[in-house]
Amino acid sequence: MSRSTPLLNSDKPLGGRYRVLRQLGTGGFGRTYLAEDLHLPGHPRCALKHLKPQINSDDTLSMARRCFETEAQVLYRLGDHDQIPRLLAHFEEDREFYLAQEFIEGESIARELVEGQVWSEGRAIALLKDVLQVLSFVHGQQVIHRDLKPSNLIRRRADQRIVLIDFGAVKQVSAQAAEAGNTNLTISIGTQGYMPNEQIAGKPRFSSDIYAVGVLGVQAVTGVHPRRLGEDTRGELEWQHLAPQASLAFKEVLDRMVRYDFRDRYSTADEALAALETIPVEAEIPMPLEFVPSASSARIADTPTALTESLVYPNSAGSSGASGSVVAPMELREATQDDIGTQIHPPLSLDETMIRPQADPTRVTRVEWVESSTEAADHTNVLTDVIPRRDDSGAIPAPPSTPSSSWQMLRWTPLVLLSAVVAIATATSLSSWLVVRWLENRPATPISSPNSSNNSPSNPPSPGAVVSLTPTEQAAALLTQAQQKAQDNRPDEALSLYNEAIALDPKLVEAYVGLCQALNTLQRPEEAIVSCNDALAYRPNDPDAQLGKGDALLLQNRTYEALQxxxxxxxQHPENANGWVKQGVALQKLGRSSEALVALDKGIGLFRNSPEAWRTRGAALVTLRRYSDAVIALDKALQLDPNDAAAKALRQQAAQSR
Incomplete structure (x- = not known):
């Protein structure tokens, strides 16, 4: 049990002035309480954050104390903004740290972002603008929030403005203490789904916060949690098809905010805010829509289904005609202020399952029908979502006579065809340029295609001739060269060749894996993780890519993550000897030597000639004080690799301890 648990029932004021009333929340870095300040008149309430760094020594405590003081000063500066809670005090008690902050009355955005409910574009843009305006101030103070997510955005009850809470800078106190003085250790701070790749690697940037805000926007307009979103072959989020109501301009802004590569995103909050400002007001502030009552009641829910085919558009003579397959025409007109609160009444025969998705952003999103008159009386939600706008004459434009779904498809067909033509032309030009570059740079070392008819015995190539290869074949040849360079312990040269191969064949998984391994050899784990993630995007269960990623995490001293x-x-691959060996390495590094031996023995059973396996086994046996067995294991390691300095040192230690 945590030492902080009794604080909830403690009568002793913390810091001599703060009495805890109740717990507000908890997380991996500490707990937050609602407290009252006994030193001020009226005992005003505040949020008291209790940080719980792992203190293992006086040096660790001293480091945590310095970090705490530094981060507290940052929070004092940030509190100058109206939408950031003021830091009232910070103090240390019993080797633990506390922050007293202004208590914000309101609800988190997490309560508004309900799974399956879709926001209108105007509502989503308003949220993003509010957050980005505060973020602009934060970045101006040279601070990265690092944990932007719905639960850290509070809609203040007094004015409905968004307040940013729970800065990742505070969590740095616990993270730094966990590092135990190891300056090579990087602990990623943030929440999965809202963290971009570079932040996961422990290298956050200002654009990392931009990514998180973009993900919030995507979540709002799709109704899907970011953990459930898929990725395309380039690692980019796939979400556009889930937000048919969003305009193309808004989708383009969100797309840039959530780019996989931080260099492709907006670099600052001001830049992203300026992009949102360019979106037309019409797309940002939709007018309400009303259905004239008929029989039973309906209520509106924001989900990605458009009700367009059930609408009847009045013509100039006042008559109406339905379009689509839904058989229950309803009259459509703009709602006025006097209509707010009016229930929506469709015919009893209308079935929700008959409503089909549409891509038109000017239509309402979903109607849930309530057949029971008793239940209907309890629902008084008014339809205030997106609608078609009137033209200058005040009339609502009617759709074409063809079914709306077909009309939508025809409307977008020219654009789709044009995009396809441009894409094909670009790819063709790029391929041609790459081939020319290949021929120019390698005239002295021609590579022959094994499938080329010119290589047949009856028609051998002339001396010095350069045989034309496809980009895929060129990439394969480069991959072979790169692997040879890596085997010769020349990772710098291998790195260049792997990159060339990827440029020619972006789906060459083995090149990404080799690149990851070369970067690990060069002690560049952050970049290695990116390369291994690229490989896993094409081949999710590739064992070599997974092992490369684990090795990179191990280089960053993120041992628990590497072990996972x-x-x-x-x-997934119990026959993979290296997987067991690496598992043993991680377990030994965590001090779990007995478990490490089990994993290592499984790996050695599959492949006996791994120096790393025998060396790690020797280290585990030394830890367990089985020195004679350790000497045998280390002798085997040195037999396989006589130059292993670590194995030599361990063997000497084991021999002296026998």
Whole structure:
């Protein structure tokens, strides 16, 4: 049980002035309480954050104390903004740290972002603008929030403005303490789904916050949690098809905010805010729509289904005609202020399952029909979502006589065809340029295609002739060269060749894996993780890519995360000896020597000639004080790799301890 648990029932004021009333929340870095300040008149309430760094020594405590003081000063500066809670005090008690902050009355955005409910574009843009305006101030103070997510955005009850809470800078106190003085250790701070790749690697940037805000926007207009969103082959989020109501301009802004590569995103909050400002007001502030009552009641829910085919558009003579397959025409007109609160009444025969998705952003999103008159009386939601706008004459434009779904398809067909033509032309030009570049740069070392008819015995190539290869064949040849360079312990040269191969064949998984391994050899784990993630995007369960990622995490001293990756490899590929060996390495590094021996023995059973396996086994046996067995294991390691300095040192230690 945490030492902080009794604080909830403690009568002793913390810091001599703060009495805890109740717990507000908890997380991996600490707990937050509602408290009252006994030193001020009226005992005003505040939020008291209790940080729980792992203090293992006086040096660790001293480091945590310095970090705490530095981060507190940052929060004092940030509190100058009206939409950031003021830091009232900070103090240390019993080797633990506390922050007293202004208490914000309101609800988190997490209560508004309900799974399956879709926001209108105007509502989503308003949220993003509010957040970005505050973020602009934060970035101006040279601070990265690092944990922007719905639960850290509070809609203040007094004025409905968004307040940013729970800055990742505070969590840095616990993270730094966990590092235990190891300056090479990087702990990623943030929440999965809202963290971009570079932040996961422990290298956040200002654009990392932009990514998180963009994900919030995507979540709002799709009604889907970011963890459930898919990715395309380039690692980009796939979400546009889930938001048919969003305009093309808004989708383009969100797309840039959530780019996989931080260099492709908006670099600052001001830049993203300026892009949102360019979206036309018409797309941002939709007018309400009303159905004239008929029989039973309906209520509106924001989900990605458009009700367009059930609408009847009045013509100039006042008559109406239905379009689409739904058989229950309803009259459509603009709602006025006097209509607010009016129930929506469709015919009893209308079935929700007959409503089909549409891509038109000017239509309402979903209607849930309530057949029971008793239940209907309890629902008084008014339809205030997106609608078609009137033209200058005040009339609502009627759709074409063809079914609306077909009309939508025809409307977009020219644009789709034009995009396809441009894409094909671009790809063709790029391929041609790459081939020319290949021929120009390698005239002295021609590579022959094994499938080329010119290589047949009856028609051999002339001396010095350059045989034309496809980009895929060129990439394969480069991959072979790169792997040879890596085997010769020349990772810098291998790196260049891997990159060339990827440029020619962006789906060459083996090149991404090799690139990851070369970067690990060069002690560049952050970049290695990116390359392994690229490989896993094309081949999710590739064991070599997973092991490379685990090795990168191990280089960053993110041992627990590395162990999870290695365990996944052993579970998915139990015949993979390296997976068991790496699992043993991670377990030994965590001090779990007995478990490490089990994993290492499984790996050695599959492949006996791994120096790393025998060296790690020797280290585990030394830890367990089985020195004679350790000497045997380390002798085997040195037999396989006589130059292993670590194995030599361990063997000497084991021999002296026998």
């Amino acid at each position: 990756v290695y365990e996944s490899v052993s579970k």
